[in-house]
Amino acid sequence: MTDATTSLPPIAIIGAGSMGGAILRGLVAAGLTGGGVTATNRSIAKAAELADLEGVTSVALEAQPAGNAHAVASADIVIIGVKPAMVPDLLIDIAPHLRPGAVVVSLAAGVTLETFAHHLGDDVATLRSMPNTPSLVGKGVTGLAAGPAASDDDVAVVRALFETVGSVVEVPEAQIDALSTISGSGPAYVFLLVEEFTKAAVRMGFDLDQARLLAEQTFIGATALLAASDVDPAELRRRVTSPKGTTERAIAVLQEARFDDTFTVAAEAALARAEELAAGG
Numbered sequence: 001m002t003d004a005t006t007s008l009p010p011i012a013i014i015g016a017g018s019m020g021g022a023i024l025r026g027l028v029a030a031g032l033t034g035g036g037v038t039a040t041n042r043s044i045a046k047a048a049e050l051a052d053l054e055g056v057t058s059v060a061l062e063a064q065p066a067g068n069a070h071a072v073a074s075a076d077i078v079i080i081g082v083k084p085a086m087v088p089d090l091l092i093d094i095a096p097h098l099r100p101g102a103v104v105v106s107l108a109a110g111v112t113l114e115t116f117a118h119h120l121g122d123d124v125a126t127l128r129s130m131p132n133t134p135s136l137v138g139k140g141v142t143g144l145a146a147g148p149a150a151s152d153d154d155v156a157v158v159r160a161l162f163e164t165v166g167s168v169v170e171v172p173e174a175q176i177d178a179l180s181t182i183s184g185s186g187p188a189y190v191f192l193l194v195e196e197f198t199k200a201a202v203r204m205g206f207d208l209d210q211a212r213l214l215a216e217q218t219f220i221g222a223t224a225l226l227a228a229s230d231v232d233p234a235e236l237r238r239r240v241t242s243p244k245g246t247t248e249r250a251i252a253v254l255q256e257a258r259f260d261d262t263f264t265v266a267a268e269a270a271l272a273r274a275e276e277l278a279a280g281g
Contacts, residue, residue, distance in 0.1 A: 007034045008032045008035050008077065009157070010036045011027070011038070011077045012039075012040070013038070014079065015040065016040065022136045023131070023135065024050065028054055028056065029164065032161075033055025038056075038074065039058050040059045040060075040061055040068055041059070041061065044063055059071060070097075072094045072102070077102070077103050078103070084109055091119035091120055095120050095121075098120065098124065103126075104116060104124060106128045107129055109274075109277070113128055117147065127144060127155065128147075130179055131162065132187055133187050140165045140167070141166055143170075143175075143176055143180070143183065177271055181267040181274065197214075197218070197219075
């Protein structure tokens with residue numbers, strides 16, 4: 001395959017919705033669409049939103065019903081971005097049209113590599129990915145699990161693709177669901193904390209705009225400081241927590257409420273639900 005640090009081979013994004021569209025825009029921003037990208041969406045309106053992106057051919061299935069088949073026929077990397085329930089029928093539709101040596105990458109939660117092998121054949125290189133919503137602003141984390149037919153070169157080029165929208169963690173497929181409970185669901189945990197922090201500020205007498213500014217910018221600033229720092233979060237917390245001070249008193253309340261256990265139990269609950277969904281529950 002092509003040198004992934006400078007360019008990527010032809011790509012098809014089948015179902016370029018929120019996440020597929022984020023990856024597409026990441027590729028454009030990184031200047032990695034020189035090989036050509038074909039993106040499909042069901043409606044003409046959705047396809048029109050992507051039509052002006054450099055190096056992108058945007059296809060509306062509403063106008064071109066065979067658009068998915070045509071897209072994969074000209075692609076070396078095929079990204080499956082449709083809803084999980086739609087994946088099996090889509091794979092049946094595109095299987096006869098895949099190029100020899102094409103790499104197929106799933107964005108669909110809960111759809112196993114075994115499902116892809118069943119419909120595409122054991123010899124097709126497949127990878128499961130689990131991007132998260134901060135990918136929409138180039139700050140995502142993507143979990144990547146390779147199927148048995150995927151070579152090191154295949155993994156490297158797919159990794160480069162997802163690095164256009166953030167960081168990548170390679171894991172065995174057995175860990176993808178667990179990863180989703182941290183990085184996949186994690187943004188919702190952060191948003192909940194900001195939401196509750198905002199409510200606390202309102203209860204202390206700040207108006208809503210002030211409360212949101214205090215809560216949101218505190219989290220944004222803290223994470224920026226963490227990103228710029230060469231020490232771990234525990235040390236940064238200690239630096240804010242003066243002995244016998246106000247922060248120490250607040251941290252004690254959170255620790256007494258078993259904040260640590262709460263996050264562990266929450267992640268385990270998310271994992272249990274992911275396993276139920278994978279089993280068809």
